[in-house]
Amino acid sequence: MTIERPIPDVPPVGLAALDRRSRDIFRRIVDGYLATGEPLGSRNLSRLLSVSLSPASVRNVMADLEALGLIYAPHVSAGRLPTELGLRFFVDAMLEIGDLSPDDRSAIERQISGANHPRSMEEILTDASGLLSGLSRGAGVVVASKQDPSIKHIEFVPLEPGRALAVLVGGDGSVENRLVALPAGLPSSALIEASNFLNARMRGRTLAEARSAVEEALAAAESEIDVLSARVVEAGLASWAGGGGEQPRQLIVRGQANLLEDLKALEDLERVRLLLDDLESKKDVIELLGRAESADGVRIFIGSENKLFSLSGSSMIAAPFRDGEKKIVGVLGVIGPTRLNYARIVPMVDYTARVVGRLIGQG
Template identity: 50%
Template sequence: MSVSDLSDRSRIIFRELVDSFLTTGTPVGSRTLSKLGSLGLSPASIRNVMQDLEELGLLAAPHTSAGRIPTERGLRLFVDGMMQVAQPDARETALIDREASTSGAPLEEVLSRTTAALSGLSQCAAMVVVPKAEPQLRALNFVPLAPGRVLAVLVGMDGSVENRVLDLPPDLPAAVLAQAENYVNARLSGLSLTAASGRLRQEVAANRAELDRLTADMVAQGLAAWSSDGARPILIVRGSAHLLDSGDLDRTRLLLEELEAKEEMARLLDQAREADALKIFIGAENKLFALSGSSVITAPYRGADGRIVGVVGVIGPTRLNYARVVPIVDFTANRLSRLMS
């Protein structure tokens, strides 16, 4: 359904009702709308239109009230076809600009501060995916654990140490482990994972690696085990306490539990990255937040080469002031893009 499918009267009443609901958070009755003065309709006439909108699935009547609230379908129609976006004011933009400046601080700290500022302005929980720099390899050691299982100990140039368990042929000679270590530490040390993997492929193809097939495969597997999650983005969430203001403790508890599902959250934000633009998820449109009935607004930000490197956004109840929050999220993403360039 689109806005054009509604009559002029239905469109006006629907917009006024949604505006009132997003402002107050309470069901809106026909008498409340009739007092606005701009409609020029009696409560009875408004009730008839509201009934029609309910039959279309755009409004719902909570059993505790005679008023109506917009459904998730109704909110989607409003956001896509009726919402008039308000630009962030000077105070809001100045705050985001101040926090999204390098000032010599580590990138993760700057993004954390910016996300906290976004949370305060939106009165929602705010989140950002921090692009983690690809680690550089210093050394790779292999420690036998059991037949067919080897512990790969990976040391980065920054001093970080990570372990991965590899499954290998059970009859693999011990000399292969030593040869693999010697090759990595002599030929690949100091390279990023991407560069190290590329050099290995080139040297094997040109027969310069002086490695047999088993050793080359083991080095490649060790590098792949690290790169599969060594550069996994970091998810930062700030301002979860704002969610307690919704008044619905059961939904808030569910939402906080959903926020703890870091991997699912990262997957959601990956979807937002693929969208290549600001995206709004309302309630059950995203499976992760179907239980709590929450809305998520996300926008990607870009690096110096123009490619998307992360996502910033907010999460809160479906009763968000979308017209105000959407441009703040968009502005924050633009400032983060400028920070990364």
């Protein structure tokens, strides 16, 4: 399993800068934070260490770790918590990631695979998002390119002078409507002619497959279709194709309510409120997940390393998934507080991405 990590603004501290005692104390502070969210003080730390060390000696080590920017004191006379830089250092240099148990693998396979009947890509992705949410107690997120179904029927419906409704019915039963501007003085017969022209050339094909064929046919169809009808066809193509822009993306988020659990203070509630606001900003979430598409494996984003979570102080663990042709078609992951259980969630996200990719490849 490969883990790719974004480069933080501040270079991580080298592991060589910490001796064994410092690493042990730092790990205990991080482990305590990931488990409970609470700071650890020198007295409790001295009891947890494998070697005998006085609270005063522990405080000296903590002062060194604080000077390195790895830990901080949330309150006066409080224990210490890891900083975002400290968490990044821990994830990059000290995190020990195991493998999923056979039971965990079976549970993921069973929930995503569902019954033994063919399932749509959206059903698979929705189940994957819900699964990750349930297993992580965070928000499960998936972003993928919207499928381009085959076309069953096309029709232009006049609305008022200068406008018509372009209706595209997909082979999967989906219906898309677009408003189309019409040339001045267009007779109703031109709409019928344009619909017949498109239906003869696009039925059974996806929009991507049919667009170039229709454009070529238009160029050579002077005797088959008049100029005004051709302009209607071109307007419909431009409308359905989004004006030649990027392929539309769908975002699936499950488990936002999980983020409201285990709140310990008012600042936690404010952090979660900001995170929920972030998740409502679909464009930003899609952009962030898109950054993980270039990764060969799991990618971990922590706190202000990305602008989306700069206020809420959240983390995301994400991995791309591929279709049967090994082409990356989407990204899935988990969003939650920075004290996510990284060691458990990283292999979970990685395996879920592989299962989703296999199921999509079979479709």
